[in-house]
Amino acid sequence: MGSLTLSSPSGLSSPPKPAHHVRVGAGAGFAGDRLDPAISLAEHGRLDFLVFELLGERTVAAAQRRERETAHTGFDPTLVERIRSVAVHCAANGTRIVTNGGAANPRAAAHAVAEAVRELDVDLPVAYVIGDDVLSIVSDEDPLTWETGQPASTADGELISANAYLGAEPIRRALDSGARIVITGRVADPSLYVGALAHSFDWDHSDADLIGRATVIGHLLECAGQVTGGYFADPVTKPVAGLARLGFPFADVDANAQAVLSKLEGSGGEVTTRTCTEQLLYEVSDPSAYITPDVIADFSHVRFEEADVDRVRVSGGTGTPRPSTLKVTLGYDSGWQGEGQLSYSGLRSKERAELAAAIVVQRLDELYDVDPESVFVEYIGMAAAFRGLVAVDDPAEVRLRIVGSAATRQVASIIGDEVEALYTNGPAGGGGARKSVHSVVSVKSCSVDRTIIEEAVSVEFVDDSANAPANNDPADENTAARRRGDPA
């Protein structure tokens, strides 16, 4: 077994930050992201800010469910370890941390992080943002969901969470007040970066073109490795070197939100106009109207220019004023899902897998009264992920996957049990059975008037003594510089 202690590879470096610029780096692009690229950036990146984006659309609803089952557990389970692994470097290099890893309980997350930081004997005041949890507001207002056009309360399943996408302003306020680590719940991903930049340059949040440009930068960085060659590479058409040590991106940003995107010298991956273009358009339905809580950003005139190897200049973003409502993600308890998998290889793989599926579906119907229409069958190895769009007639191997939903864990677990039982009761040569059961949180969306939500948003510090009038703290050079109107 290898060591569990992560370290940076040798030979990493970054150029000095240009004068009057702020350097923001991506520490994570999703909850399951790698840990070591953030350590490398914290150690060698000369960063002003390191941002950990850890919340998917569904993650926050799942975290709310966890919090309901066990109090104080509703924050990202990797958060404390991520911050512990970079905190000493961040303290030494003057790097501040912004993260939405507070998920369903930013307050508990902040206390856990503060304790970890204290144990490391570094001084990094921790602030947290609350107010994205709007379950009581949604319960009162009962808004119509985007998906059904019906009131939120009438959807299937119990409504267990409602989290509003907050914007950059509370993050900026926390940093203005002297926080070195800012922990939020649901905040729009690009806003994590916009908040840090708005603090550094004392931006006017109503300047839509400026905030639109900053949102372009945030959107490019928010998925971390997806702009340095991850989710991009193809060994034939788009080969990328060094994916095993993929470097995460950072941007050098000026007061006008012009930026150069880059990564550590010596790290894997690449930053090119092509990686940037792919990420700019990622998950963007209308590039001329990318809606965040901060702005309606227009990406349609963005330009990329390769300034040097792995250095791409970004310009041309614009924006129009932010919307009057905020998007809210609603989480519903949708019971349990059970599944089982089994492989068939060689002659008549497909026919044997189909027979196996028919046996399980019949037994679920006859013995357990499970509607055959509700049982979902995939034949992995026959372009299953393309959902029937491509026919595969004679596969070398098929992995049968059967999925079913149920109100209780006990009933859901029968699905996997029935697939496993095919070992001795089903077609010849079935191997490698696996089964699993998990709870399901389904999500819908709605809009809520932002003024109702924003009245309840607040920034708090873990230790009030850390929240001395930090705006006047001469030791905080960045804040002092900001008050002079200079970039940090």
Next chain:
Amino acid sequence: MTQIDELASVRTGDKGDTLILAVIAHDQAAFELLDQELSVERVAAHFGLNARAVTRSELPTLHSFSFELSGLLGGGVTGSPNLDGHGKTMSYHLLTLEI
């Protein structure tokens, strides 16, 4: 006939049950060809959808297009039992479309 794979790269994103395909042409000539040939109707047919479920945005500055395929993911990552609920793999389905 030319496969999209020879003209462009494709990245998949998702929002709820909508699949979003970013198509980045290799160069100006490929962009112009795709602008003519990679119609909403063609993409819809390739994904088994009605053309009304598909919209296309053009970004000439970046030689790119964004296609929105609503309803394709049938419930999205949480409401669908599919192994790839996000539809991440779907970019490689578009790459095989021939024009």
